[in-house]
Amino acid sequence: MTQPGGYLLDTQGGSVDVREYERLSGGGHRALEKGDYEAAADLFRKALSMWRGPALADVECGRVLDVEVTRLEESRMGILCRRIEADLLLGRHHEIIGELFGLAARHPLHEGIHLQLMLALYRAGRRTTALEVYQRLRDVLAGELGLDPSYELQSLQGALLDSSSELRLDQPLSLFRVRAPGRY
DSSP: OEETTEEOOOOTTOOOHHHHHHHHHHHHHHHHHHTOHHHHHHHHHHHHTTOOSSTTTTSOOOHHHHHHHHHHHHHHHHHHHHHHHHHHHTTOHHHHHHHHHHHHHHOTTOHHHHHHHHHHHHHTTOHHHHHHHHHHHHHHHHHHHSOOOOHHHHHHHHHHHHTOGGGSTTSOGGGGOOOOTTOO
16 A cells, blocks of 8 residues: 555565565575585575565566665575575585576576586586586676686686596585685
8 A cells, every 4th residue: 555655565464475585595594504405405495486576576666676676686596596505515416407507598697606507517427518617607708798707616617627526515615615815
């Protein structure tokens, strides 16, 4: 209903889906931090199931709501990446390769998705394809932005080339989140 100065959301005692999404996401983060990857993946999946399309799709947004839409969409992408991380830690690399290829195609500049795809491919015995993904991303970054891949991706590429023990299933992706000295 409208009121002077804006809208009033009356849930009539019900819940707002964004609050439930945030509750489930928070539980997923806590489970991941504790090493309970199964619970983390499950909670992240439940949080993501709350989405039914773009945030505030049927609402005419102004400057303030545009910021909230961006925040929600970024949150969704972050939770999706965390869910994939939990799946990788559970050894589900074969199951998520197709999803990751689709995400990489829709987000050609998202280095985190490409990193996860490369790791899933490597763990599925497809090192050559993982290195091809790196090369395509490198070409896109150079062509569109004049940038090299991040230090994390360069480290992963080196680990792939060396078949490093850092790529074992029991090693977290955080190994490839360490910043290089002097890079911001």
